[in-house]
Amino acid sequence: MSEDAAHHLRVLRMAPGQPIELFDGSNHIYSAQLEGLDKKTAVAKVMAGELADRESPLHLHLGQVMSRGEKMEFTIQKSIELGVNVITPLFSERCGVKLEGERLAKKIQQWQKIAIGACEQCGRNSVPLIRDAMTLEDWCAEPADGLKLNLHPRARQSINTLALPVESIRLLIGPEGGLSAPEIDMTSRQGFTDILLGPRVLRTETTALTAITALQVRFGDLG
Structure with missing residues (x-):
């Protein structure tokens, strides 16, 4: 070993x-x-x-705009414990992380090790993939089946109002400063649905885990 x-x-x-x-x-x-x-x-x-199939019936692909330091590591670890299948680190207009080349490649390798460790901790037998980082625009433009969701504080829909059943979701979580207005318009053009978690403003790492938990309760295997 x-x-x-x-x-x-x-x-x-x-x-x-x-x-x-x-x-x-x-x-x-x-x-x-x-x-x-x-x-x-x-x-x-x-x-x-x-x-020993311990995977959720809901396939979750998390597109997470990179956050600084341990926040990103925390998001990766806990989202995998909650059942996320794929994570793509993203660059956006307000992304506070400046990584490229060898430094970025090493960070991706480190995050994949964190993914393996999270599986060991929670008992998952299938290791989620940490993809290479890409721009928000390129990720949103990728062909995808299922729902595409974007958290937005002024959205009119909530997770509980989304129609059943759902088997696959792309979940976009923006940076600490939020997505810019042009980026929000772009996600709408790419077929993303804006949803609201609640009345309080959450930190980016809290937003990801709260949304994943709520989606697993409604469509997956929690609760």
């Missing part, structure tokens, strides 16, 4: 001889026994495997 997996086992205070559960991203789980563990590696003997 990888160094990250070995670290996770040490955090759990696992010891050789103890039973563990493994996953490989294929929606299967494997019963195994830990045979060796040190600072960088772990060795396990696999006993048996079986399909």
